Amino acid sequence: MAIPSLARVKCSDCPIRHRAVCARCDEDELQILESMKSYRSFAAGEAILWRGEPLSFVASLVSGVASLSKTMEDGRTQMVGLLLPSDFIGRPGRSRIEFDVTATTDVTLCCFDRKPFERLVDETPHVAQRLMELALDELDAARDWMLLLGRKSAREKIATFIEMLARRSRGTEPVPDGPIQLPMTRDQIANYLGLTLETVSRQFSALKKEGVIDFTDRRRFEVRDIIALQDATGDDADGGILS
Amino acid sequence: MAIPSLARVKCSDCPIRHRAVCARCDEDELQILESMKSYRSFAAGEAILWRGEPLSFVASLVSGVASLSKTMEDGRTQMVGLLLPSDFIGRPGRSRIEFDVTATTDVTLCCFDRKPFERLVDETPHVAQRLMELALDELDAARDWMLLLGRKSAREKIATFIEMLARRSRGTEPVPDGPIQLPMTRDQIANYLGLTLETVSRQFSALKKEGVIDFTDRRRFEVRDIIALQDATGDDADGGILS
DNA sequence: CGCTCGGTTGATAAAGATCAAGTTATGTGG
DNA sequence: CCACATAACTTGATCTTTATCAACCGAGCG
Numbered sequence: 001m002a003i004p005s006l007a008r009v010k011c012s013d014c015p016i017r018h019r020a021v022c023a024r025c026d027e028d029e030l031q032i033l034e035s036m037k038s039y040r041s042f043a044a045g046e047a048i049l050w051r052g053e054p055l056s057f058v059a060s061l062v063s064g065v066a067s068l069s070k071t072m073e074d075g076r077t078q079m080v081g082l083l084l085p086s087d088f089i090g091r092p093g094r095s096r097i098e099f100d101v102t103a104t105t106d107v108t109l110c111c112f113d114r115k116p117f118e119r120l121v122d123e124t125p126h127v128a129q130r131l132m133e134l135a136l137d138e139l140d141a142a143r144d145w146m147l148l149l150g151r152k153s154a155r156e157k158i159a160t161f162i163e164m165l166a167r168r169s170r171g172t173e174p175v176p177d178g179p180i181q182l183p184m185t186r187d188q189i190a191n192y193l194g195l196t197l198e199t200v201s202r203q204f205s206a207l208k209k210e211g212v213i214d215f216t217d218r219r220r221f222e223v224r225d226i227i228a229l230q231d232a233t234g235d236d237a238d239g240g241i242l243s
Numbered sequence: 244m245a246i247p248s249l250a251r252v253k254c255s256d257c258p259i260r261h262r263a264v265c266a267r268c269d270e271d272e273l274q275i276l277e278s279m280k281s282y283r284s285f286a287a288g289e290a291i292l293w294r295g296e297p298l299s300f301v302a303s304l305v306s307g308v309a310s311l312s313k314t315m316e317d318g319r320t321q322m323v324g325l326l327l328p329s330d331f332i333g334r335p336g337r338s339r340i341e342f343d344v345t346a347t348t349d350v351t352l353c354c355f356d357r358k359p360f361e362r363l364v365d366e367t368p369h370v371a372q373r374l375m376e377l378a379l380d381e382l383d384a385a386r387d388w389m390l391l392l393g394r395k396s397a398r399e400k401i402a403t404f405i406e407m408l409a410r411r412s413r414g415t416e417p418v419p420d421g422p423i424q425l426p427m428t429r430d431q432i433a434n435y436l437g438l439t440l441e442t443v444s445r446q447f448s449a450l451k452k453e454g455v456i457d458f459t460d461r462r463r464f465e466v467r468d469i470i471a472l473q474d475a476t477g478d479d480a481d482g483g484i485l486s
Numbered sequence: 487c488g489c490t491c492g493g494t495t496g497a498t499a500a501a502g503a504t505c506a507a508g509t510t511a512t513g514t515g516g
Numbered sequence: 517c518c519a520c521a522t523a524a525c526t527t528g529a530t531c532t533t534t535a536t537c538a539a540c541c542g543a544g545c546g
Binding site for chain 1: 311313315316317319320321323324334335336337341342365368371372374375376378379381382383385386387388389390392393394436437477478479
Binding site: 428429430440441444445447448461 | 523524525526527
């Protein structure tokens with residue numbers, strides 16, 4: 001069950017202050033958000049929101065990793081998004097969502113009741129603009145993932161996934177070049193990449209045998225050969241430099 | 244080459260008036276858009292925008308079909324979006340796009356120079372709100388497509404594609420139950436669905452042999468058995484009724 | 487201590503890609 | 517208007533990749 005957390009972090013001290021939906025807000029606007037917010041925590045594996053369920057709150061992800069996924073009648077599932085700190089859950093103007101939101105690791109959310117938040121969005125261009133940016137970023141990420149799902153080989157998918165984790169944690173992790181934590185099980189990785197867990201395991205083993213990565217533990221690895229890794233992703237060498 | 248069209252349709256008579264970026268605008272706002280807009284036409288196959296190229300204009304698609312696609316170094320291509328009348332091209336706050344935009348059929352665009360348009364967005368909540376809705380709709384569509392690309396079989400992909408075309412043209416086509424036009428070649432369909440053109444052709448043939456669809460011509464077909472078609476998509480029978 | 491869960495590895499099967507002919511349209515120039 | 521060229525499409529044979537089925541391993545926990 002979700003445990004409403006009483007711990008109160010001041011918005012100005014919040015770790016996601018400059019990236020979340022409040023990024024563009026000034027002090028006055030922050031005051032309003034401060035008075036509306038409440039924290040909730042979810043344990044790894046817990047459902048945060050179910051597909052189709054009425055959406056009573058929206059939230060910013062403060063810490064941990066959550067995932068968006070779609071499941072077919074026969075059980076096939078596809079992850080359609082990975083939420084990291086500062087990502088937003090919920091939509092202005094929509095009372096339901098079309099996918100499940102699940103806590104992948106232990107998660108803390110900064111929640112707002114939906115109705116008051118929507119009123120705020122209408123009145124606060126800074127919030128509306130930031131929400132727009134976040135939506136467009138998600139759209140770009142979704143499109144990159146479509147290329148991966150539709151056209152990349154298993155090896156390329158795994159390499160892309162690892163490279164993404166490595167790049168992302170360079171900002172977040174305490175030791176910049178140290179071991180990287182896999183925030184999910186092989187099965188969840190498979191659902192993210194459109195593979196089976198066996199194929200995921202085999203590709204990890206192959207990259208390990210080639211000396212590209214090295215596992216210190218089943219959930220923790222280090223990149224040994226970043227060039228070979230980027231090569232294996234199938235992406236342009238300078239991918240993103242133009243942007 | 245793009246031929247700047249001199250034909251001027253009044254916004255109030257525009258076929259996409261209530262669905263495009265201007266949907267929520269009142270008469271005064273429409274006046275402003277009217278004075279800023281210009282039409283451009285592109286022939287089937289022509290490039291509208293290249294990935295990475297500076298974005299000088301944004302536009303609404305007035306007629307025809309355009310596609311967004313990403314291409315890897317070795318030529319593998321994945322379509323990441325299909326633009327239909329009323330869809331928007333370009334992003335507020337971004338000077339480049341991360342994919343190619345191509346005219347799939349002959350296309351007419353209602354264009355706005357980017358800079359003035361961005362100023363307008365900042366000053367006109369009706370436009371900003373509509374842009375947000377359009378972006379969220381695209382995001383939902385992208386996520387549905389991720390499930391298709393990652394988890395559906397070739398047969399399910401083709402059935403989903405046909406069902407989507409059928410549903411969509413029910414609104415647009417002159418004869419509601421008549422033949423439906425395929426707006427793209429087998430090769431383009433393959434790039435949309437993450438398949439090869441041979442597999443696309445084979446699946447069409449299979450559905451035809453089973454009497455689910457019937458081709459009146461290579462680019463025109465009729466749905467003979469809608470139940471069997473929906474069955475073959477792999478989606479929930481009531482998919483979308485809840486939304 | 488033995489169970490369970492997450493993970494690895496191997497053998498086999500199936501789906502779809504690839505390679506290779508052909509066939510049907512759609513032009514285009516004579 | 518016809519002959520021919522070309523692009524779009526279909527179909528078949530074969531090969532590759534990844535899924536599926538199955539056995540097993542090791543860490544953590546009741």
